[in-house]
Amino acid sequence: MTVGLFIPCYVDQFYPQVGIATLELLEKLGCKVHYPFGQTCCGQPMANSGYEHLAHSCNDLFVKNFDGFDYIVCPSGSCTLHIKDHLHATHAQAEASAQSIRRKIYELSEFLTDVLKVQHLQARFPYKVGMHQSCHGQRGLHISQMTELIADGYSKPGQLLNMVEGIELVELDRKDECCGFGGTFCVAEEAVSVKMGKDRVADHLHHNVQYITGVDMSCLMHMEGILKRQKSHVKVVHIAEILNNQQ
Amino acid sequence: MKDGPHNHVDLAEQFNADEARVNWHDETLWWVRQKRDKAAWQVPEWEQLREMASQVKLHTLSNLHDYLVQFEQNAQRNGITVHWAADAEEHNTIVHGILQKHGAKKLVKSKSMLTEECHLNEYLHEQGIDVIDTDLGERIVQLAGEGPSHIVLPCIHWKKEEIGVLFHEHLGTPEGCADPQLLTNAARLDLREKFLTRRVAITGVNFAIAETGELVVCTNEGNADMGAHLADVHIACMGIEKLIPQRKHLGVFLRLLARSATGQPITTYSSHFVKPLPGQELHIVLVDNGRTTQLGREDFRSSLKCIRCGACMNTCPVYRRSGGHSYHNAIAGPIGAILAPNLDMKQYADLPFASTLCGSCSNVCPVKIDIHQQLYKWRQVLTQEGHSPAAKTVAMKGMAAVLSKPGVYRFSGKVGRWFMRVMPWLVNNKLNPWYKQRDMPAPPKQSFGEWYKNREAGKK
Amino acid sequence: MSSRDKILAAVKKNQPPLEALPDTGSLAAIQFGNTVDKFTAVLEGIGGRVLKANTLNEVFAWVRANFTEGHRFITTIEGAADMTVLSGDEAALSLEDLEAAVIRAEFAVAENAAIWVTHASVKIRVLPFICQHLVVVLHPNDILNNMHEAYARIGKDGYGFGVFIAGPSKTADIEQSLVLGAHGPKSMTVFLLPKAQ
Numbered sequence: 001m002t003v004g005l006f007i008p009c010y011v012d013q014f015y016p017q018v019g020i021a022t023l024e025l026l027e028k029l030g031c032k033v034h035y036p037f038g039q040t041c042c043g044q045p046m047a048n049s050g051y052e053h054l055a056h057s058c059n060d061l062f063v064k065n066f067d068g069f070d071y072i073v074c075p076s077g078s079c080t081l082h083i084k085d086h087l088h089a090t091h092a093q094a095e096a097s098a099q100s101i102r103r104k105i106y107e108l109s110e111f112l113t114d115v116l117k118v119q120h121l122q123a124r125f126p127y128k129v130g131m132h133q134s135c136h137g138q139r140g141l142h143i144s145q146m147t148e149l150i151a152d153g154y155s156k157p158g159q160l161l162n163m164v165e166g167i168e169l170v171e172l173d174r175k176d177e178c179c180g181f182g183g184t185f186c187v188a189e190e191a192v193s194v195k196m197g198k199d200r201v202a203d204h205l206h207h208n209v210q211y212i213t214g215v216d217m218s219c220l221m222h223m224e225g226i227l228k229r230q231k232s233h234v235k236v237v238h239i240a241e242i243l244n245n246q247q
Numbered sequence: 248m249k250d251g252p253h254n255h256v257d258l259a260e261q262f263n264a265d266e267a268r269v270n271w272h273d274e275t276l277w278w279v280r281q282k283r284d285k286a287a288w289q290v291p292e293w294e295q296l297r298e299m300a301s302q303v304k305l306h307t308l309s310n311l312h313d314y315l316v317q318f319e320q321n322a323q324r325n326g327i328t329v330h331w332a333a334d335a336e337e338h339n340t341i342v343h344g345i346l347q348k349h350g351a352k353k354l355v356k357s358k359s360m361l362t363e364e365c366h367l368n369e370y371l372h373e374q375g376i377d378v379i380d381t382d383l384g385e386r387i388v389q390l391a392g393e394g395p396s397h398i399v400l401p402c403i404h405w406k407k408e409e410i411g412v413l414f415h416e417h418l419g420t421p422e423g424c425a426d427p428q429l430l431t432n433a434a435r436l437d438l439r440e441k442f443l444t445r446r447v448a449i450t451g452v453n454f455a456i457a458e459t460g461e462l463v464v465c466t467n468e469g470n471a472d473m474g475a476h477l478a479d480v481h482i483a484c485m486g487i488e489k490l491i492p493q494r495k496h497l498g499v500f501l502r503l504l505a506r507s508a509t510g511q512p513i514t515t516y517s518s519h520f521v522k523p524l525p526g527q528e529l530h531i532v533l534v535d536n537g538r539t540t541q542l543g544r545e546d547f548r549s550s551l552k553c554i555r556c557g558a559c560m561n562t563c564p565v566y567r568r569s570g571g572h573s574y575h576n577a578i579a580g581p582i583g584a585i586l587a588p589n590l591d592m593k594q595y596a597d598l599p600f601a602s603t604l605c606g607s608c609s610n611v612c613p614v615k616i617d618i619h620q621q622l623y624k625w626r627q628v629l630t631q632e633g634h635s636p637a638a639k640t641v642a643m644k645g646m647a648a649v650l651s652k653p654g655v656y657r658f659s660g661k662v663g664r665w666f667m668r669v670m671p672w673l674v675n676n677k678l679n680p681w682y683k684q685r686d687m688p689a690p691p692k693q694s695f696g697e698w699y700k701n702r703e704a705g706k707k
Numbered sequence: 708m709s710s711r712d713k714i715l716a717a718v719k720k721n722q723p724p725l726e727a728l729p730d731t732g733s734l735a736a737i738q739f740g741n742t743v744d745k746f747t748a749v750l751e752g753i754g755g756r757v758l759k760a761n762t763l764n765e766v767f768a769w770v771r772a773n774f775t776e777g778h779r780f781i782t783t784i785e786g787a788a789d790m791t792v793l794s795g796d797e798a799a800l801s802l803e804d805l806e807a808a809v810i811r812a813e814f815a816v817a818e819n820a821a822i823w824v825t826h827a828s829v830k831i832r833v834l835p836f837i838c839q840h841l842v843v844v845l846h847p848n849d850i851l852n853n854m855h856e857a858y859a860r861i862g863k864d865g866y867g868f869g870v871f872i873a874g875p876s877k878t879a880d881i882e883q884s885l886v887l888g889a890h891g892p893k894s895m896t897v898f899l900l901p902k903a904q
Contacts, residue, residue: 009650011695013663014664014689014691016691016693016695016698019695035695038653039653040656046643048604049600049639050626050630051630051640051647057647061653135603139609140606150293151294174277177564178603180564186681189255189256190260190681190683191260195263195568196565196568197685199273221688222685225685225687225688229684278883292734292736292737295734295735296734299731302727303729306728309724310725311722312718315718331711332710381890383881384880387881400880403883405882407882410881427884427886428884431886432888435889435890439890442890467878467879468877469876469889469890469892473836476836477799477833477837487714487718495858497854497858499734511873512820513819513821515872515873515891516836516873516876517871518869519868519870521865521866522867522868524867524868535710535714540717540721542717542722543717548721
């Protein structure tokens with residue numbers, strides 16, 4: 001099977017190691033992965049800001065780059081959800097491709113559990129880790145159960161992390177509260193965004209974690225910004241980096 | 248109208264100036280969310296109940312015309328006088344008209360968010376009529392000269408010491424007294440006198456039943472009943488979307504309402520008014536005020552399912568850290584943000600953006616309103632209608648231009664990172680809102696794309 | 708065109724195509740093995756009290772012994788010997804000095820400890836709100852499981868007024884501190900009276 005690798009724009013530019021870890025992990029698990037070099041961005045920053053109508057060229061570029069793969073995998077719940085919910089082609093003849101992409105796109109952890117059905121991982125991460133439940137992956141893609149629903153618990157990223165040797169996952173006080181990044185919200189509503197981020201970080205610090213992980217680098221980038229400003233020793237690490245870690 | 252900022256961003260920033268207070272406000276409301284969770288877990292069929300409630304409401308909205316007619320017929324047959332108000336002004340005029348007919352200058356009012364929406368208290372005050380809000384939380388904010396900050400917990404933003412000061416001034420409680428029991432007792436005595444002496448009572452309506460023409464009013468305090476059963480005139484004010492088809496549907500809604508709102512299995516009182524007392528007049532004012540417009544909006548009409556429980560506010564991480572008044576609207580929080588733009592897009596254009604679209608609200612909503620999806624859709628509508636700042640449009644057009652051209656994107660990324668490494672002060676400064684309280688991410692020498700390109704080149 | 712006509716026309720124009728009304732009877736709602744125990748636990752959790760008695764007079768004696776601030780006690784239960792029976796002709800305002808009222812619940816609901824009364828049981832609508840203390844007599848077999856059963860039991864009853872009452876009146880408006888006795892009664896006591904009294 002062929003996998004088209006979709007790397008979020010901010011991961012491409014600021015956290016290339018997450019893209020590298022994702023690629024290496026997928027290849028280790030037997031996937032034939034190709035990164036279409038013409039990709040840029042899913043268009044979510046504009047769409048969430050009310051400018052969906054400006055995203056059509058982004059959409060067309062996405063369809064052009066990702067048409068034809070068996071699966072498209074992305075190390076971001078938020079970007080994956082955006083494509084799944086909002087991708088359309090400008091011209092009718094490409095719309096079938098757009099719809100096909102919406103059906104074939106997966107966030108990394110759900111791809112591993114649901115498609116590759118991974119049961120074991122050769123991975124080691126002997127640290128105390130707090131898992132941040134990024135909202136769009138959780139409530140949008142249902143990669144883990146949300147505390148709002150009266151329903152059985154489950155967690156696809158959790159399932160994978162539990163396969164990692166030496167890892168100690170902590171239970172937080174507020175299991176799935178939003179970190180406050182929210183796209184352009186992070187600068188448009190700076191005061192509330194930072195307060196939300198500080199509170200999330202405080203929950204992890206209260207439980208003495210060494211690392212904060214999650215499926216979305218955007219959330220982690222926002223928390224990292226706060227951690228660094230606080231001169232904390234706690235670091236952020238994307239789940240791909242943990243699952244790919246063998247030292 | 249107070250001076251100062253009128254948009255959520257600025258009001259929220261003001262609210263965040265006192266971090267300890269934000270923590271207190273946030274923790275109090277999070278605790279209410281947790282009480283809701285605990286109560287919901289006691290009902291194994293909770294998710295089915297939500298789905299049932301959603302479908303009953305959707306059906307009702309799709310047959311609202313006939314249900315309104317049926318309700319009116321049944322209510323009138325039972326001796327209730329039915330009035331129709333197209334907008335807030337007409338609602339206020341109708342209420343005033345009833346008061347004038349009875350020569351009433353004083354009345355008691357129990358909680359009605361509809362009357363807040365219509366600014367009834369201010370209107371009646373201007374006509375020389377004295378309205379006393381009898382719900383304790385509403386009485387507190389009334390004495391303070393404010394509006395409620397939460398639809399169920401009106402003075403959640405007030406500390407008990409501050410209430411003590413207010414009551415010392417207005418009710419004569421001892422100075423420095425901040426004990427909730429003593430303060431409540433003082434309000435009980437003061438308001439009891441009002442119930443016993445005032446001849447007109449206004450209440451809200453939680454549910455109206457088309458099948459029987461009855462009204463249901465839910466309170467914990469008993470203030471709606473103390474007012475209504477001692478009055479010569481009971482005026483009930485209701486938005487037209489509060490209708491449900493049959494009495495038995497109350498089984499669904501009364502099981503969801505209080506559990507969602509406060510974590511109680513039911514409010515202390517769920518009063519079913521069918522006929523006026525002998526010698527009493529019972530009026531109902533059915534209010535549109537933009538609801539028929541919202542009904543016609545395909546993407547937003549399901550916001551009319553709302554039963555005003557406030558669960559969305561309790562769970563919203565933004566609401567908890569910005570406070571109800573930062574939404575500058577009678578109804579705050581996530582539901583307020585999808586209802587208000589329908590009435591005035593210009594005034595409320597900021598509200599749908601006061602959110603990270605986390606989706607928590609939609610999943611606690613007892614009637615399954617897709618609130619976070621409506622927030623997204625309102626953003627598109629408001630932008631298309633021209634309620635977006637010009638600078639934002641310019642920035643977004645710029646972003647679209649860069650992101651639609653891979654070569655430009657890669658080049659801009661490379662250049663941006665170079666500047667960040669070599670001249671960090673360009674972004675690490677006061678002009679960059681990110682930098683105010685967060686460090687910028689470290690700019691790597693190579694993007695993922697560049698690394699991949701090298702790897703592929705190395706393979707050849 | 709009147710506002711009524713305008714509104715109805717707008718509703719008709721804007722309402723969406725008809726959606727089906729779901730069958731609420733298909734809901735498998737919660738049942739309790741022991742409704743008395745559940746009712747008791749919930750009522751105690753919301754600040755009420757459950758006691759047992761064998762006769763109505765036992766109830767009246769308890770009431771007089773326990774509510775000593777005021778002097779006026781009333782019941783709406785017909786044929787009661789040891790307490791003044793409300794006729795229903797009294798003026799509502801005349802009840803304002805009531806220390807305690809003893810009424811009979813038509814039935815109760817275990818899941819939320821609510822009792823149901825209509826005008827038939829209270830005779831004067833303000834009675835269960837205006838007294839300082841509310842005392843309720845309930846047959847243990849009249850405790851239903853949930854609200855769906857409650858509305859099935861109420862059916863098409865043509866009451867002029869009915870109310871579910873769950874516990875004493877309360878508020879938590881001051882910093883979420885629960886205070887019993889907001890505007891309605893400060894306490895609620897339910898006596899389980901097994902025989903037909």
